[in-house]
Amino acid sequence: MEIIKLGLVDDHNLFREGIKSLLxxxxxxxLVLEAVSGKDLLAKLNKLVPDVILLDLEMEEMNGVDATLKIKESYPNMKVIILTMHKEERMISYLMEVGANGYLLKDTNPQELEDAIRSVCDKGFYFNPFVSQALLKGLKNKSNKPPVIGKDYHLTTRELEVLELVTKEFTTAEIAEELFLSVRTIEGHRKNLMMKLEVKNTAGLIIKAVREKIISV
Structure with missing residues (x-):
């Protein structure tokens, strides 16, 4: 199994030490990178790019929100898991839409932390029940305007099939097997879907597909 390279960003030394003992x-x-702020992280990413970043929100010299935006702009393939005490549903929904791949509270258990790390690498996202509930509420309250139906996005029948399986948490390999297509072909469909729906990752793809009622939950 390939090694998952991890970065940890938090301005509390004791918390970082605790996470390191779990990892x-x-x-x-x-764990290949540690940083105490978003600014510190971005400086260190010039030399080393982890697969996954565990990112706190409340930090000096660039908070986690701004850091997420910067990471996704410069390193779109890097996975970001927010690890924080903030429970606000609006914050969760916003961060997942702009590119975060997962959102965990700091009182999560070690097994869920490990599951989240592996899930974002394997599937591109991790939604636990708390986050799923927050996202659905965010989608429901997003706007009173009528939803844009899928035809406006010019999705093909095959793209809709792939999108439906993505929302069911199928991996790329599983989608390929289900549709009798190559992994490379599915990756191409994923790329086209993200371009057409104007999102940056799988989590954003699911959120927008549900919000716009392209796919029903």
Whole structure:
């Protein structure tokens, strides 16, 4: 199994030490970068780019919100898991829409932390029940305007099939097997879907597909 390279960004040393002790017990997950702020992280990313970043929100010298936007602008393939005490549904919905791949509260258990890290690498996102509820409320309250139906996005029948399987949490390999297509072909469909729906990752794809009622939950 390939090693997952991890970055940890938090301005509390004791918290970082606690997370490091948990990561040491996880197979094939290696902490390769530590930072104390978004600014510190971006400087260090010039030399080393992890697969996944565990990112706090409330930090000096660039908070986690601004850091997420900067990361996704410069490193669109990097996975970001927000790790915070903030429970606001609007914050969760916003961060997931602008590119975060997962959102965990700091009182989460070690197993869920490991599951989230592996899920964002494998599927591109991690939604636990708390986040799913927050997202659905955010989608419901997003706007009173009528939804834009899928035809305006000019999605093909095959793209709609792929999109439906993505919302069911199928991996690229699983979609390829289900539709009897190559992984490369599915990756192409994913790329086209993200371009047409104007989103940056799988989480954003699911959120917009549900919000615009292209796919029903």
């Amino acid at each position: 040491d017990k996880m197979d094939n997950i290696e």
